[in-house]
Amino acid sequence: MAIMAKMVRKAAVPLEEVSVAGAKNRLSELLGRVAYGGASVLITRRGTPMARLVPVESVDDGHGLADVTGWLEDTHPFIAGVEDIVAARRRHLARAMKRPARGH
Numbered sequence: 001m002a003i004m005a006k007m008v009r010k011a012a013v014p015l016e017e018v019s020v021a022g023a024k025n026r027l028s029e030l031l032g033r034v035a036y037g038g039a040s041v042l043i044t045r046r047g048t049p050m051a052r053l054v055p056v057e058s059v060d061d062g063h064g065l066a067d068v069t070g071w072l073e074d075t076h077p078f079i080a081g082v083e084d085i086v087a088a089r090r091r092h093l094a095r096a097m098k099r100p101a102r103g104h
Helices: 002-012 020-025 027-037 077-091
Strands: 015-019 040-045 048-053
Touching: 015 020, 015 027, 020 027, 020 040, 027 040, 027 048
Parallel strands: 015 040
Antiparallel strands: 040 048
16 A cells, blocks of 8 residues: 555656756755655756755665676676776766865
8 A cells, every 4th residue: 555655646746857056046945845745856957967856765775776686697798897887987076076165
């Protein structure tokens, strides 16, 4: 029954799309909608999705692709490619992190 309630609530509340600037200006309101109203908010920058605010109870329980075993051997080229991408992402520093904070 709990699963049905979650499915009904997800279907009843549409995904709201907000720009980064809009989210910054309305963060408290958006958090209230998400936490108490069950809404999900997609935050975009120039139309490109950047982040999503979702209710805590809708967050996955930790089971995901990393938990799947046996469908690819560790020596498969796909695994090497993913490891290269992960290593590159760890070295990458977002532009926002490169520039000093304003007023400091």
